Amino acid sequence: MAKRCPIMGKALAVQSARNGLGSARAYGMGKAKLHTGSVKEAQAVDASVGTLFSAEKKAKAAAAAATANATATATPNCIPAHNPIHPNYEGFYAAELDKKHKDKSYRYFNNINRLAKEFPRAHMSAKDERVTVWCSNDYLGMGRNPHVLRTMHETLEMYGAGAGGTRNISGHNQHALALEATIAKLHAKESALVFSSCYVANDATLATLGSKMPNCVFLSDSSNHASMIQGIRHSGAKKLVFKHNDIADLEAKLASLPPEVPKIIAFESVYSMCGSIGPIAEICDLADKYGALTFLDEVHAVGMYGPHGAGVAEHLDFDAHRAGCPEGTIMDRVDIITGTLGKAYGCVGGYIAGSARMVDMIRSLAPGFIFTTSLPPATMAGAKTAIEHQMGHPTDRRLQQLHTRSVKAALTARDIPVLPNPSHIIPVLVGNAELAKQASDFLLSDHKIYVQAINYPTVPVGQERLRFTPTPGHTAELQEDLVSAVEEVWGKLGLKRTSEWRDQGGFLGVGVEGGNDVEPLWTDTQLSLGVNEGEGGVGEMRTGSLVGQEKDLDELRHHRGSGARVVGVLA
Known part of the structure; x- marks a missing residue:
C-alpha cells in the first residue's frame, strides 16, 4: 500500500537503495533468476548451447559490477550507477533452433x-499442383460434408463471423447451449462444456481439478497427450506415471x-501415434476399487467408434448402446470424458462431459474457459x-x-513395418x-502423396514414423497408389522392413511373434x-485385391439410409 503513495513510495525507494538492495537478472537454461540483497558482482549464465551474453559484454558487465560494488562500499548511502547489460536474445533463439536442426x-x-469438392485431394502453393492427403485427422471427411457446410453458411449469414467475446461477456448463445446439449446426449452424461480446443479442455479441466482438490494425486498413462501432461503440471498436484x-x-x-x-486416473481411449487402445473397463474397475475418478480422453475416437460415434467407451458395449440402454455400461462408469470437434467431426473446438456439478465447477473456476473467446456461432x-x-449414419x-x-x-x-494395433x-x-523426413519428402515430390513425418517430441527419439490415416474417400485406386509409392x-532409402526388425529382436511390436495377430x-x-447380419449386411467380405474390397465398399455405400451415393466420399 505504501509503495502506491506518492510520498511514501519515493521514501521506500530511497531507503531500499540506501540499504544496498538491488536486483540483477541472470538468464540460463531458459529461466530468469532474480537476485536480491547487497549489490553483488553481476554473473552472466551460459544458456544450454550458446550464451545470452557475449564475451565482450561479460567483461563490461564484470567491470561495471566491480565499480558499482566499490562505490556502494565507499558511500553506502549513494544509489549505484545504472549500467544495463542487454542479453543476446536473438543468439538464444538461434542456439535453440540449431539444436533442432x-x-x-x-x-x-x-x-x-x-x-x-475433391476430398481427399489438396493443392500446394500452386493451385494446379494436386496432392493426395494421407495424414489428415479429418478421419471421416466431415470437413466437407454438405449438411455441415449448409448449416454453417446459414448461421454465418445470420449471426456473423465471430462470437463477440468470452462466454461470460457476450459469447454465450443458443448455439453453445445446443451444441453442449448434443454432446451430453452423445455421451449419455448430465452436462457438457465446450472449449476452443481439446488441448485447452484437457489443460483447463485437469489444472482446475488438481489445484482445487486438497492433496489430489494424478495417475497418468506414460503415453498421454501433451495437453494432459501440461494440465497436470499446471495443477501443482502430485503425479504418478504408470506404464502405458x-x-x-x-x-x-x-x-x-x-x-x-x-485420485484421478488420466488416460486415453485411442493413442494417436501408435494406435493402441486403452483398457477402459479394467481402469474403471480399479477406480471403483480404490476410490478414484476416471478422466478419459476420447479425442481420436469420437465419431469413429460405437453405434452413435461416442467413442471406444461406447463401442465396448455396442449392442447396449444401439438398443438405447446406456445405464451401467462402461461409458456410464467413466466420470469425465473429453473429446474434440476438430478431427472426425471436421470442425474445431473441444469439450468435456460429465456430471452437472463437475461441469459447472469447471465453468465457474477454469481460467482456460473463463478468459477465452467463445467459438463462432457458425462453427458451433x-x-x-x-x-x-x-x-x-454409421x-x-x-x-x-x-x-x-x-x-x-x-x-x-510387402514387409513394410506397420506398428500392430x-x-x-x-x-x-x-x-x-532424418530418414523419416526424407521418406515424407520423396512421397510428396515423386508421388504427390502427402504424409507428415512424426518425430520428437511427439514420439521418442528412435521411434520416428510415418502416420497414415485412411478416410472414406481413399478409394481402392488411391490405396494402390499409396502402397506402390x-x-x-x-x-x-533402404529403410528397415519388418523382417529386418525381426532379425534384431523386434521393436514396438514390429517383427514380434504374433504381433500382426x-x-x-x-x-x-x-x-x-x-x-x-440382419441390418443391411452386404455378405462376407471378399479377400484378395483392394479392387475386390472396393466392390464391397460400393455395396455398403448403397446401404446408406438416404440411398445417396457420392464417388470417393459419402455426402
Missing part, C-alpha cells in the same frame, strides 16, 4: 490446401496411496450438425475401418528422424460384413 527434429510445414496400458503398474501405484486421498452450429449426422466410420484394414494388409504383405491409425516405423520409397476393435459383425 542438428538432431534432425526441426519441423518443416508443407503448404497443403485441402479441396472440399499396464494395469498391474497402475494398481500398484493406486495401492501405495492412502484411501482418503483424492456446424459441429452440432456433424455430431448429429454421425449419430444417425456408414462413414465403417468405410473408414474397411479402408484401414485393406491398407494395413497390403503394407504388411486394433484402431484406425496406421503408423509405419522408420526409427530415424511406399514400397518404392522404402527401397530407395491384433484383432480390430470393429468386428466383422459390427461392420455388417457377416452373412445374415
Whole structure:
C-alpha cells in the first residue's frame, strides 16, 4: 500500500537503495533468476548451447559490477550507477533452433490446401499442383460434408463471423447451449462444456481439478497427450506415471496411496501415434476399487467408434448402446470424458462431459474457459450438425475401418513395418528422424502423396514414423497408389522392413511373434460384413485385391439410409 503513495513510495525507494538492495537478472537454461540483497558482482549464465551474453559484454558487465560494488562500499548511502547489460536474445533463439536442426527434429510445414469438392485431394502453393492427403485427422471427411457446410453458411449469414467475446461477456448463445446439449446426449452424461480446443479442455479441466482438490494425486498413462501432461503440471498436484496400458503398474501405484486421498486416473481411449487402445473397463474397475475418478480422453475416437460415434467407451458395449440402454455400461462408469470437434467431426473446438456439478465447477473456476473467446456461432452450429449426422449414419466410420484394414494388409504383405494395433491409425516405423523426413519428402515430390513425418517430441527419439490415416474417400485406386509409392520409397532409402526388425529382436511390436495377430476393435459383425447380419449386411467380405474390397465398399455405400451415393466420399 505504501509503495502506491506518492510520498511514501519515493521514501521506500530511497531507503531500499540506501540499504544496498538491488536486483540483477541472470538468464540460463531458459529461466530468469532474480537476485536480491547487497549489490553483488553481476554473473552472466551460459544458456544450454550458446550464451545470452557475449564475451565482450561479460567483461563490461564484470567491470561495471566491480565499480558499482566499490562505490556502494565507499558511500553506502549513494544509489549505484545504472549500467544495463542487454542479453543476446536473438543468439538464444538461434542456439535453440540449431539444436533442432542438428538432431534432425526441426519441423518443416508443407503448404497443403485441402479441396472440399475433391476430398481427399489438396493443392500446394500452386493451385494446379494436386496432392493426395494421407495424414489428415479429418478421419471421416466431415470437413466437407454438405449438411455441415449448409448449416454453417446459414448461421454465418445470420449471426456473423465471430462470437463477440468470452462466454461470460457476450459469447454465450443458443448455439453453445445446443451444441453442449448434443454432446451430453452423445455421451449419455448430465452436462457438457465446450472449449476452443481439446488441448485447452484437457489443460483447463485437469489444472482446475488438481489445484482445487486438497492433496489430489494424478495417475497418468506414460503415453498421454501433451495437453494432459501440461494440465497436470499446471495443477501443482502430485503425479504418478504408470506404464502405458499396464494395469498391474497402475494398481500398484493406486495401492501405495492412502484411501482418503483424492485420485484421478488420466488416460486415453485411442493413442494417436501408435494406435493402441486403452483398457477402459479394467481402469474403471480399479477406480471403483480404490476410490478414484476416471478422466478419459476420447479425442481420436469420437465419431469413429460405437453405434452413435461416442467413442471406444461406447463401442465396448455396442449392442447396449444401439438398443438405447446406456445405464451401467462402461461409458456410464467413466466420470469425465473429453473429446474434440476438430478431427472426425471436421470442425474445431473441444469439450468435456460429465456430471452437472463437475461441469459447472469447471465453468465457474477454469481460467482456460473463463478468459477465452467463445467459438463462432457458425462453427458451433456446424459441429452440432456433424455430431448429429454421425449419430444417425454409421456408414462413414465403417468405410473408414474397411479402408484401414485393406491398407494395413497390403503394407504388411510387402514387409513394410506397420506398428500392430486394433484402431484406425496406421503408423509405419522408420526409427530415424532424418530418414523419416526424407521418406515424407520423396512421397510428396515423386508421388504427390502427402504424409507428415512424426518425430520428437511427439514420439521418442528412435521411434520416428510415418502416420497414415485412411478416410472414406481413399478409394481402392488411391490405396494402390499409396502402397506402390511406399514400397518404392522404402527401397530407395533402404529403410528397415519388418523382417529386418525381426532379425534384431523386434521393436514396438514390429517383427514380434504374433504381433500382426491384433484383432480390430470393429468386428466383422459390427461392420455388417457377416452373412445374415440382419441390418443391411452386404455378405462376407471378399479377400484378395483392394479392387475386390472396393466392390464391397460400393455395396455398403448403397446401404446408406438416404440411398445417396457420392464417388470417393459419402455426402
